[in-house]
Amino acid sequence: MSFRAQFELHDWNEVKQSIYSKTSADVETALHVSKRTLEDFKALISPAASRYLEPMARLSRELTQKRFGKTIQMYIPLYLSNECTNICTYCGFSLDNKVRRRTLNADEILKEVEVIKSLGYEHVLLVTGEANQTVHVDYFKKALDLIRPHFAQVSMEVQPLNQDEYEQLIPLGLHSVLIYQETYHQEDYRKHHPKGKKSNFNYRLETPDRLGRAGIYKMGLGVLIGLEDWRTDSFFTALHLNYLERTYWQTRYSLSFPRLRPFSGGLEPKVEMTDKELVQLICAYRIMNEEVEISLSTRESEKFRNHCIQLGVTSISAGSKTNPGGYAVEPDSLEQFEISDERSPAQIAEMIRMGGYEPVWKDWDNVFV
Incomplete structure (x- = not known):
């Protein structure tokens, strides 16, 4: 069964009600069973688990160190373009923002x-807006030819592509x-993406399948926390991850937790998530997934x-600029969103070492692929 078919079997409101009805007994069972x-x-x-943060944190730290050791991988985004043909209510690159565009x-x-x-x-993440007439597959090919010789690992966060394009x-x-996915709530997804190719909810939902069939080494999932109820969105992310791991078992997976941050349009979060909740x-x-x-x-x-580096996180960015040319070419161009931690990579690496962990600049697993 495809993920889209699985997804359509789950009603958002029923899932939400199920999460909010969980009890302390359910949490204790989840903490002690061998297979979750x-x-x-x-x-x-669930809200019931908020009283169990200390045992959850201890178990999360133990499981993380067992699988990943005491290491934190370092990465940095490289924004190639802020051109975009989508209207997204939460993004500084949105088509309806009257800003100077550059690629x-x-x-x-x-x-x-x-x-x-x-x-x-040694690990760089290439980021663009979604503008198929400008930042298209041929542009990405040329960018990879330029960038790949300088880094051990190159990742991308760009518009969803077709399977054959990923294969290129x-x-x-x-x-x-x-x-x-931004949010798995279809009605709210449409509200936040009223124009552009990104408004196609199902095309975006099926992108990880296209990546898996293309044979990508690793893919990252997540939602933009603040658009909808974070607990329900996180369940659907976990459902998606569970499906992908079983279907494309040779691919590695990562999760991110971006909380809605200020940008030039000023969208306020529909749902606030506290630090404790994150x-x-x-x-x-x-605890659910050791890998x-x-x-x-x-x-x-x-x-x-x-x-959080001691609670389950395995990779962290530092010194990030969220605008094209932000490191050297045009530091003052439009940012996609505001950053909060402005410390340099050297300062972050020292913080990691002071916490008893080792900053890693290269993903050695890739050497053996």
Whole structure:
């Protein structure tokens, strides 16, 4: 059964009610069983689990260290373009924002690469808006040709592509693709994406399947926390991850937890998520899945990131710029969203070491693929 078929079997409101009806007994069962189900995950993200943060944090830390050791992988985003043909209510690159657009050319890309390399990075995440007439597959091919020789690992967070397009990019060094559903609530998805190719909910929903069939090494999942009830959206993310791991078992997976941050349009979150609730969610995912990688970006505060590296996080960004040319070419161009943790990569690496962990600049697993 396809994921879309599985997804359509679940009613949003029924799932939400099921999560909010979980009890302390359900949480205790989820913490102590040897093999956990999605019902256990519901318990771990439920309001009832808020009283169990300490045992959840201990178990999450133990499971993370057992699988990943005491290491934190470092990565940095490289924004190639802010051109976009979509209207998205939460994004600074949205078509209806009247800002100057730019897409980096080859010389500008190499200038950005030079600065990023000087910071010590071996893992770069390429990011663009969604503008098929400008940042299309041929553009990505040229960008990969320029960038791949300088890094051990190249990931992308761009518009969803067709399977054959991913198959063209993977041999050029594309290691990972991040594709966030934003929200699994179909009505709210339509509300936040009124124009552009991104308004096609099902095409985006089926992107991980196209990636899996194309043979991608790793894919990242997530939702934009704040658009809808975070607990329900997180269940559907877990449902999606569970399906993908069983169907494309040779692919590795990562999760991210971007909380809605300010941008030039000023959209306020529909649902607020506290720091304690984000800790709960991170621990719940780790307890549910020992293998999944968990990433935390500079959207989060210094204090929060300092704390969370010991709770289940396995990768972290630092020194991030969320605008094209932000490192060298045009530092003052429009950002996609505001960052919170503005420390340098060296400062983040030192923070990681002070916490008893080791910053890792290269994904050695990729060497053996």
